[in-house]
Amino acid sequence: MKAAIYPGSFDPVTYGHLDIIKRSSEIFDELTVCVLNNKTKSPLFSVEERVKILKEATKDLPNVKVESFSGLLIDYAREKDIHVSVRGLRAVTDFEYELQIAQTNRQLSDGDLDTMFLTTSLEYAFLSSSTVKEIASFNGDISQCVPEFVAKLIYEKYGIDR
Ligand code: PNS
Numbered sequence: 635m636k637a638a639i640y641p642g643s644f645d646p647v648t649y650g651h652l653d654i655i656k657r658s659s660e661i662f663d664e665l666t667v668c669v670l671n672n673k674t675k676s677p678l679f680s681v682e683e684r685v686k687i688l689k690e691a692t693k694d695l696p697n698v699k700v701e702s703f704s705g706l707l708i709d710y711a712r713e714k715d716i717h718v719s720v721r722g723l724r725a726v727t728d729f730e731y732e733l734q735i736a737q738t739n740r741q742l743s744d745g746d747l748d749t750m751f752l753t754t755s756l757e758y759a760f761l762s763s764s765t766v767k768e769i770a771s772f773n774g775d776i777s778q779c780v781p782e783f784v785a786k787l788i789y790e791k792y793g794i795d796r
Pocket of ligand 1: 644
């Protein structure tokens with residue numbers, strides 16, 4: 635069985651992430667979306683909230699499961715005996731950061747965890763969770779960026795009643 639992990643902050647999940655999840659779930663027999671901590675970011679949603687949102691957003695994809703982990707990605711992958719990590723690449727600006735994470739993980743895992751990149755579909759290439767949050771915080775329209783139930787939760791966090 636071919637299994638993969640899609641790690642990320644998912645704070646919260648966007649249509650860009652959902653595009654990568656759907657396409658990788660068609661490549662692998664089982665895909666685990668794993669919510670991890672990115673120490674450089676302060677999240678809007680708790681890990682539990684992000685897991686719940688992801689579960690709802692992926693409920694129609696039977697081979698996708700959602701989990702969280704508070705340590706290193708390579709430790710989680712080892713624990714689950716998974717050897718491929720999937721990440722989306724939106725633009726050249728993502729490349730250096732992604733290359734560094736991929737090489738770090740390969741090095742730290744003694745070659746046990748490889749990274750596979752999918753290029754984000756063009757219509758989502760501009761999207762990031764941070765931009766979505768910024769637009770929402772100023773009461774802007776995020777309906778093209780996230781599912782409706784997610785948009786509602788984001789506005790709620792900013793105390794905006796739309
Ligand atoms: O969605 P993001 O914020 O770009 O995802 C980054 C993430 C969460 C995948 C990365 O920060 C991560 O893997 N964190 C877990 C800790 C870890 O394994 N760090 C070593 C690789 S830099």
